[in-house]
Amino acid sequence: MPVNQSQSILENTDEIETQRSRVLVVDDDPLVRKLVEKILQRGTIDFEGFPSAETALEHLKEHTPDLILSDIMMPGMDGIEFCSRLRKLIHLEEVPVIFFTGLSDMDALSRAYDAGASDYIVKPLRQVELLSRVHHHIEDFRRKQAAKISIQLLNQQNESKTKFLGVASHDLRNPLVSIRGISQYLESEKFGPLNECQRELVKTIVEASESMLSLVEDLLDVSMFESGQMRIQVERQSLEALVDQGVTLHSANASNKRIELIKDSRTGDSEGDFDRKLISRVIDNLISNAIKFSPSDTTVRIVLESDSDVLYLKVEDEGPGIPNDEFGKLFKEFSRTSNQPTAGESSNGIGLFVCQQIVQRHGGSISAENRRSKGTRFTVALNRIITDG
Amino acid sequence: MDKELTALIADDEAHMRTFMKLLLLDLGIKKVYLMQNGMDAIDAFREYQPDLVLLDINMSVMNGLDALEGIKKINPDCKVIMMTAVSTRDSVEECSRKGATYYILKTQTPEEIRTLLKQVIDSIGVSA
Numbered sequence: 001m002p003v004n005q006s007q008s009i010l011e012n013t014d015e016i017e018t019q020r021s022r023v024l025v026v027d028d029d030p031l032v033r034k035l036v037e038k039i040l041q042r043g044t045i046d047f048e049g050f051p052s053a054e055t056a057l058e059h060l061k062e063h064t065p066d067l068i069l070s071d072i073m074m075p076g077m078d079g080i081e082f083c084s085r086l087r088k089l090i091h092l093e094e095v096p097v098i099f100f101t102g103l104s105d106m107d108a109l110s111r112a113y114d115a116g117a118s119d120y121i122v123k124p125l126r127q128v129e130l131l132s133r134v135h136h137h138i139e140d141f142r143r144k145q146a147a148k149i150s151i152q153l154l155n156q157q158n159e160s161k162t163k164f165l166g167v168a169s170h171d172l173r174n175p176l177v178s179i180r181g182i183s184q185y186l187e188s189e190k191f192g193p194l195n196e197c198q199r200e201l202v203k204t205i206v207e208a209s210e211s212m213l214s215l216v217e218d219l220l221d222v223s224m225f226e227s228g229q230m231r232i233q234v235e236r237q238s239l240e241a242l243v244d245q246g247v248t249l250h251s252a253n254a255s256n257k258r259i260e261l262i263k264d265s266r267t268g269d270s271e272g273d274f275d276r277k278l279i280s281r282v283i284d285n286l287i288s289n290a291i292k293f294s295p296s297d298t299t300v301r302i303v304l305e306s307d308s309d310v311l312y313l314k315v316e317d318e319g320p321g322i323p324n325d326e327f328g329k330l331f332k333e334f335s336r337t338s339n340q341p342t343a344g345e346s347s348n349g350i351g352l353f354v355c356q357q358i359v360q361r362h363g364g365s366i367s368a369e370n371r372r373s374k375g376t377r378f379t380v381a382l383n384r385i386i387t388d389g
Numbered sequence: 390m391d392k393e394l395t396a397l398i399a400d401d402e403a404h405m406r407t408f409m410k411l412l413l414l415d416l417g418i419k420k421v422y423l424m425q426n427g428m429d430a431i432d433a434f435r436e437y438q439p440d441l442v443l444l445d446i447n448m449s450v451m452n453g454l455d456a457l458e459g460i461k462k463i464n465p466d467c468k469v470i471m472m473t474a475v476s477t478r479d480s481v482e483e484c485s486r487k488g489a490t491y492y493i494l495k496t497q498t499p500e501e502i503r504t505l506l507k508q509v510i511d512s513i514g515v516s517a
Contacts, residue, residue: 174474174495178404181499185411 001243008110021066021138022046026056026082027100028074028240035125044129053082060086068097068139069121072108080108084115093143098139099184100125105324147187159227165225169216180209211345218350221331223276223283232275232361238313239270239279240304247302257343258296261287272384278358279382282366283313285351288376290317292341294375306384313380322369330368331356355380363384393419394513395437399430399456401446405495409443409472412503416510429453431459438464439449440513443493445471445478456485463486468509 018339023045025036033049040047048065050056053288054077056070068086072079079099086092092184094119101109108118121130157213185206194202224230240263283302290300298318305312319339322330326337338347351364359366365381371377395405396418409509410421424438426432428451429443444453451459460464470491471484484492492510493502 170474174402175404177495178402178408179497181408182404182411185415190415191411 003381019046020046021134022048022167023067023069023134023138024056024060024063024065025049026053026068026070026074026079027053028052028071032071032100032125039125039127039130040134042072045134045135053077053079053085057085060089060092060327064091065095066094066141067133067134068092070097071100071106080115082110083112083117085248087116094141094357096141096153098133098137131249162226165219166227169219169223172216173213173220174275176209180206180213184208215350218340218354221354221357222350225354225361230357230361232278232358234273234275234362236271236273237276238288239272239274239329239382240267241270242276242283243270243304243313245280248289250286250287253288254291254300257291257294258380259291259294261291262301263304264301265304267304267311270306270311271302271380272311273386274362274382277356279362282355282358282380285355286313286315286380289351290315290319290378291375292345292347293317293339294345295342296320298375309384311382313382313385314377316375316377318370318375321374322368323367323375324370331366392440394441395420395422395439396415396435396441396509397424397430397437397439397445398411398426398443398444399424399448399453401425401448402445405472407443409497412499412506413443413510416503418510423445425450427453427456427459430456431463434460434467435463440468441509442467442469443473444489446467446471446484457484457487457489467498468513470506470509 009211017060025033025047026039027036027049028049029032033051035342037047037049048059048365050059053070055066056068056169057077060068070082074082077085083097086095086097099109099112099117100123101112101120102123109117112120119133121133121171129174183202185198185201186194187206212318221230221292229376243263251261258387287302289298294300294317300318301314301316303312303314305314319342322337322339329335329337331352333353334349336347341347356366359380359382362382364380366378366380368376394417394516396407396413398406398413398421400409406423406425410423418441420439422433422439424433431451433439434442437496444456444460446453448456453471453473457471460467460469465488468480468490469488470493471489472493472495473480474495481492491505493505497505503513
């Protein structure tokens with residue numbers, strides 16, 4: 001599995017090898033270069049020495065060392081200028097650069113950090129200090145490089161997962177629509193009567209295809225959101241009309257569970273700009289969730305409120321409420337709270353994620369809270385006018 | 390309705406053929422002929438002269454657009470509804486240029502598809 005492969009990259013970063021690393025050293029003093037070379041050799045690190053920033057830069061155009069050591073004060077280009085120039089080369093953006101410095105030019109240090117230095121070592125150079133700093137920075141550098149590669153890999157994997165999700169759900173959708181449609185015709189007995197047992201079987205097919213279809217549609221939405229393809233088609237319309245549709249759609253479900261579904265409109269004007277289909281999905285999702293997680297003989301109330309700029313849709317139930325430590329899971333993709341549907345309904349853990357994406361795409365917000373009396377309240381706030389964003 | 394209407398469906402997916410057939414029967418069509426590709430659709434059209442034709446765009450052997458052209462050559466007045474899972478502006482335009490009456494997206498809800506079919510069938514009933 002490719003995912004495991006990338007995990008192992010992350011896990012192995014503790015044991016980064018620094019032997020056979022290549023360190024580039026710039027110092028106009030040949031004695032310093034000689035000394036550094038000797039010390040690095042003891043640490044089995046490869047050394048490349050340059051007497052000036054100019055010659056080093058020329059070499060660096062084509063090479064990427066694991067670390068650069070440089071003097072600050074040099075004839076011609078100084079170390080700080082050298083550092084800021086090499087940082088502009090894309091392949092050297094993150095290579096660690098350590099300066100040699102005397103105690104006297106401490107004020108040059110702040111300029112060196114501005115130019116992109118990683119660290120400094122005070123002269124005179126001591127073997128233990130030099131080697132340990134070099135090892136530390138190379139390790140750090142390699143770890144970052146490894147992390148970067150694994151992030152890239154994970155992003156690619158995530159993208160192909162999204163693509164797969166889209167293709168798979170698209171191809172699953174049409175046959176499912178047919179299966180549901182055909183079995184609904186069977187159930188309606190328009191083309192001939194069913195016996196008791198057959199009726200039971202067909203009912204199972206209808207229900208299973210319905211819940212699969214809603215899962216597939218949610219998956220399609222997720223892949224659209226993640227690939228940035230979700231477009232909303234906004235038109236001026238009444239939120240209350242959509243709520244009425246939602247209530248009608250779910251009234252049978254509700255009464256099957258002896259749940260009272262009540263619309264409570266506290267606004268005379270619920271007109272706003274939104275995508276009819278998408279906001280219907282939100283309403284649909286919230287109402288079906290409320291019914292799903294409510295025990296019998298309770299009420300689900302859909303409240304509409306408004307002020308001059310914002311429309312509020314609240315769905316309140318009298319269920320168990322959301323466990324306090326599980327609010328974080330609510331709007332997350334593929335995650336469920338520990339609450340269980342009360343009549344064995346299925347729940348795929350995507351619905352609320354989809355709702356949140358839709359509402360946010362409209363520039364609105366969605367939130368959940370436990371009511372003081374009992375149950376949960378979901379609140380959707382939608383601006384009447386969508387400002388571009 | 391004075392006349393018993395007939396229809397022809399060409400789609401390479403069996404479930405779509407079956408489901409669309411049920412919708413049409415439910416809407417009062419008396420006989421529905423089923424074909425799997427555009428070539429067979431043209432032959433069947435010539436033989437049965439149905440009042441309404443539903444053509445999937447993406448089919449093997451001969452696609453729906455070519456079949457549309459062939460059918461329109463036989464009877465320019467025939468009502469043809471094109472069906473597709475994926476629509477683009479170009480494909481919609483091509484269909485209407487070639488004489489299709491309506492365009493069904495398979496992603497539309499069955500209710501929407503049913504309403505559209507009913508409109509077309511009612512219009513045939515009136516003109517027949």
